Amino acid sequence: MRIDARQLQSSIAVLGIALLVLTSCDQQPIGGAANLPTPTPAVTTPLPSPSPTSFTAEVVDDFTFQIPFPPSASPSPAGGGEQINDQSAANRFTPHVAVVPVTQIVSDNRGATVRLTFQIYNMGYETDTYSVSITSTQGWQIDRSGMPTTLTLTARSGVTYTISSIIPSSANPTDEDMIEVTAQSQNHSESYDVGTAKIIVKCPISFTDVKPNGDNTTADYATYYVACHNIIAGLTQPNGSYKFEPQTSISRADFAQAMVVGLSLKPYTPTIPSFADVPTSSPSYRYIETIAHISLLNGDASGKFNPDASLKRGDAAVAIVATRNLLIYNPGQVFQDVPESSPYVTATATLDANAYFPREKCGQGSGFCFRPDDPLTRGELSVVLRNILDH
Numbered sequence: 001m002r003i004d005a006r007q008l009q010s011s012i013a014v015l016g017i018a019l020l021v022l023t024s025c026d027q028q029p030i031g032g033a034a035n036l037p038t039p040t041p042a043v044t045t046p047l048p049s050p051s052p053t054s055f056t057a058e059v060v061d062d063f064t065f066q067i068p069f070p071p072s073a074s075p076s077p078a079g080g081g082e083q084i085n086d087q088s089a090a091n092r093f094t095p096h097v098a099v100v101p102v103t104q105i106v107s108d109n110r111g112a113t114v115r116l117t118f119q120i121y122n123m124g125y126e127t128d129t130y131s132v133s134i135t136s137t138q139g140w141q142i143d144r145s146g147m148p149t150t151l152t153l154t155a156r157s158g159v160t161y162t163i164s165s166i167i168p169s170s171a172n173p174t175d176e177d178m179i180e181v182t183a184q185s186q187n188h189s190e191s192y193d194v195g196t197a198k199i200i201v202k203c204p205i206s207f208t209d210v211k212p213n214g215d216n217t218t219a220d221y222a223t224y225y226v227a228c229h230n231i232i233a234g235l236t237q238p239n240g241s242y243k244f245e246p247q248t249s250i251s252r253a254d255f256a257q258a259m260v261v262g263l264s265l266k267p268y269t270p271t272i273p274s275f276a277d278v279p280t281s282s283p284s285y286r287y288i289e290t291i292a293h294i295s296l297l298n299g300d301a302s303g304k305f306n307p308d309a310s311l312k313r314g315d316a317a318v319a320i321v322a323t324r325n326l327l328i329y330n331p332g333q334v335f336q337d338v339p340e341s342s343p344y345v346t347a348t349a350t351l352d353a354n355a356y357f358p359r360e361k362c363g364q365g366s367g368f369c370f371r372p373d374d375p376l377t378r379g380e381l382s383v384v385l386r387n388i389l390d391h
Helices: 005-024 217-230 252-264 287-293 312-325 345-353 378-390
Strands: 057-059 097-101 105-108 111-122 128-136 141-143 150-153 157-166 176-187 192-201
Touching: 005 378, 057 097, 105 111, 111 150, 111 176, 111 192, 111 378, 128 141, 128 157, 141 312, 150 157, 157 176, 252 287, 252 378, 287 345, 312 345
Parallel strands: 097 192, 105 192
Antiparallel strands: 057 157, 097 111, 111 157, 128 150, 128 176, 141 157, 176 192
């Protein structure tokens, strides 16, 4: 291939000009601090509405691009941020807006008005206007009186945004609502952020033998969960104290009520009793009739249900599997004390596969036992129902 001498001379001239331009430039690393614009000091400006007494702008400390993201901001360009080409600020972004919940979690009684506070920041270097929207996952009433639906913030400034949520009187104890405040930038259509606060309805129940525990993985939490939802009631003691007695065996009648209420089974109330020892006047009548009607528990040969008798763990396993229409799991013997010849082998293996019953070691051995002939306790049923309702 031949090279034209005139073309070669022209290319050399262009290259020389390019090199001259590059050597005359300020050689700073791309994305380094020297390339960043000098931020304009934040200035608080009066907002159009409402009055300053109900809505106050506050100066937010100046930021640099190398700051960790605010707690609630989404660390992704989809949230309106701009990635920094600086290794010291890897995985950090500059958002145009951030909504930070000052109020994280509130617990109050039914019918109460709960105040929630958020902070909305203009993270950019220019004045911006934001549309503010509020949603409630449960549809609870929200009062944003005095708070505008749009607000204008100068560069690097923020405001405190306070709203109220009213817990319905019909809410169940331990119900939860997520309140989301979203600020959408009008200067940058792709830029927005969401701040979230949680409201939990207080449970009025308190047991002297079980302490409330906010960790929803514990048996104590399961105890309060079923009690607050009227699935398993506490027991009033002769001295007037109120206990749950988690180690006490649960009666067949209480098991029937827990299954019907906890799993929302359709009640069945015939006019003629099915069992001689459960008259229509019994508080447990409709619960016992319901589970007997769908063959979860049956009576004995004499026509009695024995509502006050304890319930075997194996019988409870069979009833729970039948109620949940679980995919039957039958790998053979899973528990050392439930052989393949046992009538409980399929039900216990199925519950174990679904992690409904906590596994228990067989003494000091390495295997697991189910104890199918032991009575089911009130605490054990609480954990099982909580596990079922969590799925």
